[in-house]
Amino acid sequence: MNQGALPLFRLAGISVRIHYTWFLAFFLIAWSLGRGLFPVEYPGWSNTTYLIAGSVAALLVFGSVLVHEFAHSFMALARGLKVDNITLFVFGGAAALKSEPRRPSDEFLIAIVGPASSLLLAVVFLIASSLIPWELPARALVTQLALINAVLAIFNLLPGFPLDGGRVFRAIVWAITGSMRKGTTVATIVGQVFAFGLIALGIFLLFNGGFFSGIWLVFIGWFLNGAASANRRQVTLDETLRKIPASSLMRANPTVVIPDETIDRVVLTMLMGDGVRALPVAQDGQVVGIVTINNARGVPQAAWPVTTVRDVMTPSPLITVRPGEPILDVLQLFDEHAIHQVLVMEGGALRGVLSRSDITRFLELSRELGGKATPLKRERGSGEHDRTGG
Numbered sequence: 001m002n003q004g005a006l007p008l009f010r011l012a013g014i015s016v017r018i019h020y021t022w023f024l025a026f027f028l029i030a031w032s033l034g035r036g037l038f039p040v041e042y043p044g045w046s047n048t049t050y051l052i053a054g055s056v057a058a059l060l061v062f063g064s065v066l067v068h069e070f071a072h073s074f075m076a077l078a079r080g081l082k083v084d085n086i087t088l089f090v091f092g093g094a095a096a097l098k099s100e101p102r103r104p105s106d107e108f109l110i111a112i113v114g115p116a117s118s119l120l121l122a123v124v125f126l127i128a129s130s131l132i133p134w135e136l137p138a139r140a141l142v143t144q145l146a147l148i149n150a151v152l153a154i155f156n157l158l159p160g161f162p163l164d165g166g167r168v169f170r171a172i173v174w175a176i177t178g179s180m181r182k183g184t185t186v187a188t189i190v191g192q193v194f195a196f197g198l199i200a201l202g203i204f205l206l207f208n209g210g211f212f213s214g215i216w217l218v219f220i221g222w223f224l225n226g227a228a229s230a231n232r233r234q235v236t237l238d239e240t241l242r243k244i245p246a247s248s249l250m251r252a253n254p255t256v257v258i259p260d261e262t263i264d265r266v267v268l269t270m271l272m273g274d275g276v277r278a279l280p281v282a283q284d285g286q287v288v289g290i291v292t293i294n295n296a297r298g299v300p301q302a303a304w305p306v307t308t309v310r311d312v313m314t315p316s317p318l319i320t321v322r323p324g325e326p327i328l329d330v331l332q333l334f335d336e337h338a339i340h341q342v343l344v345m346e347g348g349a350l351r352g353v354l355s356r357s358d359i360t361r362f363l364e365l366s367r368e369l370g371g372k373a374t375p376l377k378r379e380r381g382s383g384e385h386d387r388t389g390g
């Protein structure tokens, strides 16, 4: 859902966005309440009132979804995880964390506060409705909102991934077995069973007078099924990437240039260097920076012979990783700092260069081999703590 989302505002560093499918949901909710439910349950209002009440209710539904997603997000922040964005879309909302929770307790808390906040909203709307006189449209509105939030809480508590209940379920299996993958496998399979159940129910309704709700359920089921299987693939991939150390995919013993080297020579070295897009810069055995193909591109070609590496390089201190750093963490580092390569250093000594394209190439190859490829473990430097074993 990265494409087609409009940024709305930022709160606590989280960007809140609306996916274009949200407008479809807004219209459907406003229509079904303003033209369907309200005229039947509360006759006697003017047409404009129905229309406004439907639209306001739809806005409040999305406000409620936003509160639900912020509950997830704030809990994630409180547990030390970073939240990238909240996106509202046709089936509700999604809070995108920058990384998966690392402990089952984190997963449990982050998941449970969503439905808990919806339940709380339901209670608040229920209390509000008891305070508003029966004949006012506002009463109908808050009553409906109480109901919708209650349904939101209950639906999200279904124990199938990617619903919150599925995450809670995964956290429990994860805590018992000690394996996130086992938790994910169980929760996503249950999630897919629910998804197919919804699709079956939707098809049944479709042919038994409930055309719209039928189609709606089929779509939700189809979406949940897709999300469940995508997540299972992602977790399997994450687990693979957590076991592979940076040293396995890095280019070891890279060519090094000195700060006084000219750019034309550096470009030549890169072209000869098997698609290398960055070179470490060192002087007297000490790494002093890194020079990339983008640095060279920033200089007019005519000036290459008279421009030195020192003029354009990114100087130390650089972002570096240790040889044992899991590839999964390296990828996260790339995203966090918007970089494409990193030097692999150990005790001040340069061991290699690891670039995004090295990792991408490995992943492509691995996919072609059906996810079976694991790189050969290179020998490790002495004294290195093995962070990937077990």
Ligand SMILES: [Zn+2]
Pocket (backbone or CB within 6 Å): 068, 069, 072, 114, 115, 156, 164
């Ligand atoms: Zn949720």
